[in-house]
Amino acid sequence: MEIKYRNYNNVLYVMLIGELDEHTAKYTSKTLDDLFLSTISKQIIIDLSEMKFMDSTGIGVLIGRYKKMKDRGISIFISNPSYHAEKIFKLTGLYDIMPKIS
Amino acid sequence: MKEINKMEIKFKAKSENESFARASVAGFCLQLNPTIDEITDIKTAVSEAVTNSVVHAYPNGNGEIIITVTLYSSSLKIEIRDFGVGIKDLEKARQPFYTTRPDDERSGMGFTVMESFMDSLDVENMGSGGVKVTLTKNIQENKEKIKKLG
Numbered sequence: 001m002e003i004k005y006r007n008y009n010n011v012l013y014v015m016l017i018g019e020l021d022e023h024t025a026k027y028t029s030k031t032l033d034d035l036f037l038s039t040i041s042k043q044i045i046i047d048l049s050e051m052k053f054m055d056s057t058g059i060g061v062l063i064g065r066y067k068k069m070k071d072r073g074i075s076i077f078i079s080n081p082s083y084h085a086e087k088i089f090k091l092t093g094l095y096d097i098m099p100k101i102s
Numbered sequence: 103m104k105e106i107n108k109m110e111i112k113f114k115a116k117s118e119n120e121s122f123a124r125a126s127v128a129g130f131c132l133q134l135n136p137t138i139d140e141i142t143d144i145k146t147a148v149s150e151a152v153t154n155s156v157v158h159a160y161p162n163g164n165g166e167i168i169i170t171v172t173l174y175s176s177s178l179k180i181e182i183r184d185f186g187v188g189i190k191d192l193e194k195a196r197q198p199f200y201t202t203r204p205d206d207e208r209s210g211m212g213f214t215v216m217e218s219f220m221d222s223l224d225v226e227n228m229g230s231g232g233v234k235v236t237l238t239k240n241i242q243e244n245k246e247k248i249k250k251l252g
Binding site: 019029055060068083084091092 | 112117118120121124139142143145146150153156157206207208209211212214215217218
C-alpha cells in the first residue's frame with residue numbers, strides 16, 4: 001500500500017494506491033492516523049481511483065478513521081471508488097458516514 | 103454436474119499469503135472465462151474467508167490453510183479449510199456486523215460479503231477440528247459475453 005497526499009484549499013486529499021486487506025490494514029490505519037491528526041483541514045477526501053483491491057477489512061479501516069475524526073469535527077469523503085469498492089460500501093452502509101463526492 | 107478441473111493449494115495462515123491465495127484462485131478460475139466482475143467477486147470472497155482463518159483460527163499464530171477449487175462447465179466451488187479453534191456460534195458469526203473483536207476495528211461483514219458476492223455460502227465446524235467454508239458461483243456462458251463494439 002502506498003499513500004500519497006496533498007493539502008489544497010483547506011482540504012486534505014489522500015490517495016490510497018494498492019491493495020487494502022488484512023496484511024496492509026495496520027500500516028494503512030497508522031499512516032492515515034498520523035496524516036489526519038496532523039492536519040488543520042476540516043475536510044478529508046480519500047481518493048480510491050488507484051486502489052486495486054479491497055475487502056471488508058478495508059471497511060474496518062475506514063470506519064476506524066471515521067470514529068477517530070468525528071470527535072475532532074473533521075468530515076471524511078470518498079472519491080472515485082471502483083465498481084467493486086462501491087459494491088462493498090453499499091452493502092455495509094459506509095456512505096452513510098463517509099459520503100461519496102465526485 | 104461434470105467436474106472439468108480441480109486444484110489445491112496449502113499455505114501458512116499468515117496475512118502475507120492473502121494476496122497470493124486470492125490471485126491463485128482467480129488465476130485458476132480464468133479457465134471458465136469469467137467476467138472481470140465475476141473474478142473480483144471471487145477474489146473478494148476468498149480474501150474474506152482466508153482473513154477469517156488468519157485472524158481467528160490460530161491464536162498461537164501457527165497453522166495452515168488449504169484451498170480447493172473445483173471447476174464445472176458453468177460454475178465453480180471453492181473450499182477454504184483451516185484446522186484451528188473453530189467458530190463458537192456459527193449463526194451469530196454469519197450475522198452482519200457481528201465481530202468477536204470490536205476493539206480491533208473489524209467490520210464483522212466478512213460472511214455477509216461472501217454471501218452476497220457468491221451464489222452460495224456454507225460454513226461448517228469440522229469434527230476433526232477447524233472450519234470449512236464452501237463457496238459456489240455460477241459463471242455465465244461465454245457466448246453471452248460477446249459484444250459488438252461501435
